[in-house]
Amino acid sequence: MTPAPNGNQSLDPVSAAQQTGPRTMSDNPEFIEKLRQGDPDAVDQMVKAELPRIYNLCLRLSRNPTDADDLSQETFVHAVRALANFKGDSLVSTWLYRIAVNVWKNRVRYESRRLKSRHVSLSQARSLEPDSEPLDIPGADRPPEEWAALSDDHRLLLEAMDELDQDDRAVLTLRDIEDRPYDEIARILSMNLGTLKSRISRAREKLRGIFRRRGGRAS
């Protein structure tokens, strides 16, 4: 996979679901060994191969391109620092996904703490009270091309996903958007399979409730 020739957020004709599948790179022990040794060429190859996938995951989780950009960079920097610990018993993409999810969770935690104590709005008659709402703010600037190309239901569903808490959003992103298998998601999120299944079930039910509340109807 190669990056887009221009910098705009635009549609790729291949869906996220179709992009998943067995990764030949991860099956190659020599490549894994080179990665673990910190071989620059192998690392470059890993970045080029996995960046689109990681960027999209970060975009789905953080819901805005600016954060996705930051999180992607941070993910690969963390990965390089932890290369020696990568044992190759999972796909490289699974390992990177796990790092990306953890980086994102840390970011959300940091932002939540910060924003709760820092938001000040003069237009609120100098109330100067910290926000008490949980702060995990959706993307301020969704890629317009992507957004315009979606159906109404699709847009409504993605907006409904914004209302889910971060754990529910993570499981649905990985399962329903990224189409990752259960066992891999369980590894990425450090959950056991039973917990994951029930969480996915609950998240889908919540999503359905939000979707209906927002006026959506199943076709």
Place this chain on the structure above:
Amino acid sequence: MSKSHVTDLLSEYIEGSLPYGGSEKVRAHLAFCNSCRQALTETEHHIDVLKSTPLARVPAGLEARVLSKVQQELKSPSAPARNSGSLWPTWFTPMRGLAFAASCGIALMVVRNVPDDLGKQRQQAAPQESVQADMAVDEEALKGNDDARLEGALDSAPVQQDAETLLKKSEIAGAAASADTGAFGARAKDSLSDVAVSKEAPPATAEPEAAFARRGIAMGGAAGKSEAFAAKRDRADAAPAPWAAQNRSVAGEKKAMEVESESRRVVPIVPAPPVAPAVSEIPAVPDAPKAKLAARGALSEQAVQPISAPAPGPAGPLAGSRSAIGNPQELIISDQAAWENLWKRHNSNIQPLPDLPQVDFGTQQVVAIFAGERPSGGFRIELLDVAKTPWNGESVRVVRYRIAGPAAGTMAAQVISYPYLLSIQPRFDGQTFFQKRP
């Protein structure tokens, strides 16, 4: 078939991962339950729609940025060793090893109900006396009773090294139990000072600290430890007489007291650093202190030069590094009075007051960000984006910005700076969130 709905099983039913017999039961329920059938249809539809979510393209330049950072990381001397052939696993660092050893030690002490190792050493030194002494120490320390009796008991078994060890361990135990890191910082500093005292003091002065340290541990946390140390200090400072009135040599005791008092002078208790108040606690926008303004004026002539306000407009933020507002602020200005007020405060270090940029508050607002005091020049606020977005069913505005410092390795003016940014934006009457990016 149960009459209860099967919505919680639908997800696994769709995935085909229900255990044997589960699918049949769900199917049987669906045959007569319209509600669950509808839920099934909707959930299947949602999954289909989400799976068709298109893959966004990676922004131009991101790959180059990632590659650059990654290569920089690979070349970094601080990068972790990669399969260097060491016997130890790569995650095993000296600090982690020490932390693990300390944890084991604490766990052992807790399991064995406090410092038995001290008692054992005492038993070796003075089998008969030390058992009684240890019991006396424990009882008296826990009850917080008579110091003279405590001292008498301690005299029979002076073990300074154990006292120091216990003090250090009790600090670690206190750290583990402390939820408030700020409070712990202050307590830790107190404790460190006490450790220093005990190192320099003779055995007779170290022992009571051990007793209090144990008492702190017995109380189960940093709070107890802190109280124990505080109580001990109070008694040592306020009532030195009982310490001197012992059965021991008066001269020796006086010397001990002198050494202790000297060591307290040599190792003063370091006060905790002042904690900057949260912005939300500040009742009004304060001006920078006059002294700071004077200092800025003395450091640079430019500080007193009036700045020229560029023509207002959504794309032209006013930005600089010499605001008179000294505390970090994130503000939305929505009316003329507030704008004039802010402008005066912001320029209170400039005479005459620069012209107020015109803002049409019918259609515009001012986004004002003040970064607070910075240790040098070269700091600036970068406005990343201002955009509206849905959140919890309402439309909110998010202002993202970054405070950029001088680049590493570059020279910056050694003056205190107060970066600010005033940006005129289209009016938005909903909620606004500020996000400072790292």
